[in-house]
Amino acid sequence: MTLNSDLNLLKNGLMRKYVRNEVVVVYKTKEAFGGLSNMASGYPLNINDICVLTTEALYQACRFPHMPKIQQEIIGQYNPMISKKISKPYQAFSRPDWNSVRFKVMRWCLRVKLAQNYEEFGGLLLATGNRPIVEQSRKDDYWGAKLVDDVGNVLVGQNVLGRLLMELREKIKKDTENMLYTVRPLNIPDFSLLDQPIGIIKSHKLENRQKNLF
Numbered sequence: 001m002t003l004n005s006d007l008n009l010l011k012n013g014l015m016r017k018y019v020r021n022e023v024v025v026v027y028k029t030k031e032a033f034g035g036l037s038n039m040a041s042g043y044p045l046n047i048n049d050i051c052v053l054t055t056e057a058l059y060q061a062c063r064f065p066h067m068p069k070i071q072q073e074i075i076g077q078y079n080p081m082i083s084k085k086i087s088k089p090y091q092a093f094s095r096p097d098w099n100s101v102r103f104k105v106m107r108w109c110l111r112v113k114l115a116q117n118y119e120e121f122g123g124l125l126l127a128t129g130n131r132p133i134v135e136q137s138r139k140d141d142y143w144g145a146k147l148v149d150d151v152g153n154v155l156v157g158q159n160v161l162g163r164l165l166m167e168l169r170e171k172i173k174k175d176t177e178n179m180l181y182t183v184r185p186l187n188i189p190d191f192s193l194l195d196q197p198i199g200i201i202k203s204h205k206l207e208n209r210q211k212n213l214f
C-alpha cells in the first residue's frame with residue numbers, strides 16, 4: 001500500500017492508528033494475551049457434537065459448507081496454522097458470499113470460543129481492562145494492524161479482529177443474565193459443518209447446570 005492510499009484510508013476512518021506500548025498487543029500465542037489469538041490452542045470447540053480444536057479451524061471451515069471433505073481436513077488439525085494452510089489453495093472456492101459474511105462469521109466464532117471456554121477466554125478478555133486490543137500482523141491490516149515505523153511502536157490497520165474482541169469484552173461486562181452462554185447460528189444460507197446445519201451452541205456451564213436440574 002502506498003503512503004497516499006494509507007493516508008486516505010486513515011482519513012476515511014477505516015484504518016486505525018495505535019501506539020504499540022499503549023495497547024494490548026495480540027501477536028505471539030505464547031505471550032501474555034496470546035490466548036486472544038485465533039491461532040491459540042487450548043480453546044477447544046464443539047459444534048453439533050463435532051470437535052473443532054481451534055477458532056482458526058472453525059473460521060476457515062466456514063468458508064466451505066459445500067465442501068465437507070475440505071472442512072473435515074481443516075478441523076482435524078491440532079495446529080491452526082496448518083488449518084489455514086490447508087484452506088489457502090481452495091480460497092477461490094470459498095462460499096460465493098464469503099467476503100460479505102466473513103465478518104459475521106468471525107464474530108460468531110469468537111462468541112463460540114467464549115461460550116465454550118468462558119473462564120479462560122472471558123478472563124483473558126476482562127484482564128485487558130479498558131485498553132485497546134490490537135492484533136499485530138506482518139501482512140494483514142484488515143483483521144489486524146501492521147507496524148509502520150522503524151522503531152516498532154506504531155501500528156496501523158483496520159484491526160477488525162481486535163475490535164471484535166473489544167466488542168465482546170464489553171458484552172461480557174454487561175452480561176448479568178449469562179446470555180453469552182448460548183450462541184445462535186448465523187442467519188445466512190448454508191451455514192453448515194460436515195453437511196449438517198450448525199445448531200445452537202451452548203456453553204458447557206449451561207449444559208452442566210441443566211443436567212443438575214434433572
Ligand SMILES: Nc1c(N[C@@H]2O[C@H](COP(=O)(O)O)[C@@H](O)[C@H]2O)[nH]c(=O)[nH]c1=O
Binds near residue numbers: 059
Ligand atoms: N494471527 C495470524 C493470522 N491471522 C488470522 O488469520 C485469520 C484470517 O484469515 P483469512 O481471512 O483467511 O486471511 C484470522 O483468524 C486472523 O486473526 N494469520 C497468519 O497467517 N498467521 C498469524 O499468526
